[in-house]
Structure formats: C-alpha cells, structure tokens
Amino acid sequence: MKIVVDLNRCQGYAQCAFLAPQVFELHGEEALMYTPQPPADQRERVLRAAAACPVQAILVEDGVEDRPEDRPEARAADPGAEGRPGVR
Numbered sequence: 001m002k003i004v005v006d007l008n009r010c011q012g013y014a015q016c017a018f019l020a021p022q023v024f025e026l027h028g029e030e031a032l033m034y035t036p037q038p039p040a041d042q043r044e045r046v047l048r049a050a051a052a053c054p055v056q057a058i059l060v061e062d063g064v065e066d067r068p069e070d071r072p073e074a075r076a077a078d079p080g081a082e083g084r085p086g087v088r
C-alpha cells in the first residue's frame, strides 16, 4: 500500500491523524507528516482515514506490496509468461 496526501488540499482537519495515528501526524496547525508506505497492519486504518478526510486529500494505492508479477502492468509487458512451461 502506498499513500499520497495532496497537501494543497489538506486543511489540517486531523481526521486522518485521529483514525490512523501511526501513519498520520499533525505538527502544529496544518503541517501534516505521514508515512508514504505504511505497514500492512495499518491498512484498514489508512482506508478509514482516507474515507473520512473531508477534502479527499488522501490518495491510496492499494496492493503495492503484492508480488510484482501479479500486477496487471507486469502481465501486459510479458503477455506470454503465464502459458509457458516452467514460468509461474
């Protein structure tokens, strides 16, 4: 999982820091610090924080920790890999 916070949108409402304090932290009134690649055990909290952000400033890219060969773009780059013997 990867997250990006649009800091131009963020208004420092702190909903994210309340819901996922290990990932989002407010310093002062509006300076948001966050972990761009939060650990897997924070996934649910991050999703809740993203949903709760009043200005939808939190963008979540889910599934980034999956195996690279499982990603659609990897398959598109090598479309024959799945059918070849010995290739998993």
Ligand code: SF4
Binding pocket: 005, 009, 010, 011, 012, 013, 014, 015, 016, 017, 024, 032, 052, 053, 054, 055, 056, 057, 058
């Ligand atoms: S909930 Fe949204 S607006 Fe509030 S601090 Fe987090 S990212 Fe910023």
